[in-house]
Amino acid sequence: MLSRRNFLTSAAFAGATVAVGTLDGCSKKSTAAAAGSSGGTSAKTITLGFSQVGSESGWRAANTQSIKDSATAAAITLKFSDAEQKQENQIQAIRDYISQKVDVISFSPVVTTGWDTVLKEAKAAKIPVVLTDRSVDSDPSLFVTLVGSDFEAEGERAAHLLEKVLALPGAPKTVNIAVLEGTTGSAPAIDRAKGFKKIADASHPEWKIVASQTGDFTRDGGKQVMAAFLTAHPEINVLFAHNDDMGLGAITSIEAAGKKPGTDILIVSIDGTHDGFVAMTQGKINAIAECNPLLGPQLMDTIKTVLGGGSVPAWIKTKEGDFMAADAAAALPNRKY
Structure with a gap:
């Protein structure tokens, strides 16, 4: 069992992140790239099932908006659910996405533990899982990568x-x-x-x-x-x-x-x-x-890379800064959330 704090040490997992090329879901770009080897495949819009942890803060509201806006900009069909800070709601949402045969599942987990069973179900359905914002204490082979902060x-x-x-x-x-x-x-x-x-x-x-x-x-x-x-x-x-x-x-x-x-x-x-x-x-x-809650663009880029058969790091970290009160007045006009 590896947590966010140490799962990057799993060299085997890092090598396993590229093993997604057999999945059906792909973006128009990746489909076009693969057409030469597949004898021609019709373009297919990516469907993303996303389970948000909740709406507990201004940060979370900005995170949700970033994901929705970025999915639209990337021409990715988004199925979105709000877990209202309840793990059982997230697990049910993930199972719903599996039954709907989405191309990829992403979620920001409420807590770190208790995910193995549903993640194994997603893996058995050959649906890759990309974590956002928060990681889990699970076998790292059950998810592809984490897009989020340290x-x-x-x-x-x-x-x-x-x-x-x-x-x-x-x-x-x-x-x-x-x-x-x-x-x-x-x-x-x-x-x-x-x-x-x-x-x-x-x-x-x-x-x-x-x-x-x-x-x-x-x-x-x-x-x-x-x-x-x-x-x-x-x-x-x-x-x-x-x-x-x-x-x-x-x-x-x-x-x-x-x-x-x-x-x-x-x-x-x-x-x-x-x-x-x-x-x-x-x-x-x-x-x-x-x-930084504005993870949407990174998430959509990651999803397209994964579904296109590309390799991604085990952890895609966001860029962030530190601010003292003396910095606030100058920085405030540029805050986007």
């Missing part, structure tokens, strides 16, 4: 951003951190926590995590959990939020408690949404490690 690196980047924030004038010397975790069992929650802790443990014995709990990646979850944190731990002076929406929800509770976000409680989050950047321009969030 969540552990994002956690490390968030910790390094906190280092910069704490180096600014007026920053506290005693660091009492609250952590708003993502959905329990999800790849970003697991890996962002691991990456942040890695840097904290290695370099910052003075950092103390006094409270850590899931806010389910939602603004309301961040608001409610932060309110409880402040009641139980009034000494909190730093917040690490696994995404902007939870951080934005926490700001409401911080202000309701009579404290000033970004000053009394320093805030570092992950995502880089438009609303997150607005909060940075207001001085309410101190730094953000970007997680």
Whole structure:
């Protein structure tokens, strides 16, 4: 069983990613390319079955729109379903796509475990699976590739951003951190926590995590959990939020408690949404490690390559940046999500 964190070490899998040439589904370009060897084949539109994890945040909304827009631009027929953050809904959607004999299946998994059975069903039906955004703890031969971010690196980047924030004038010397975790069992929650802790443990014995709990990646979850944190731990002076929406929800509770976000409680989050950047321009969030949701173009290109019999890397990573509050005003006009 390999997780997102270590599945790239499987050399056998890397070699196996090209074994998709026998599938029927292909784009017009790939069909034309194959026509010479097949004696002429009529063009066939690719049908993609995509199961989205949910609509829990601004990041997710942008991710969904990117996939829909990119499918249209690529002339790929998209069958789309929203799992509403329930694994059983995603598994059913994948099974529906298998029965409909789509050309390729893609999904952003709710959690990392529990996928082996349905992925084996897709493999038996000779339908390739391309993961997006999040990976799974499954046999890597059951999916072709992952198109998405390095969540552990994002956690490390968030910790390094906190280092910069704490180096600014007026920053506290005693660091009492609250952590708003993502959905329990999800790849970003697991890996962002691991990456942040890695840097904290290695370099910052003075950092103390006094409270850590899931806010389910939602603004309301961040608001409610932060309110409880402040009641139980009034000494909190730093917040690490696994995404902007939870951080934005926490700001409401911080202000309701009579404290000033970004000053009394320093805030570092992950995502880089438009609303997150607005909060940075207001001085309410101190730094953000970007997680790019605009995966649609990369996903469609990957699908066409796979169905055309081409080779793709085991992990296709997205390009992302880091932003301090001082960068926010200049960067805000260019935010696309």
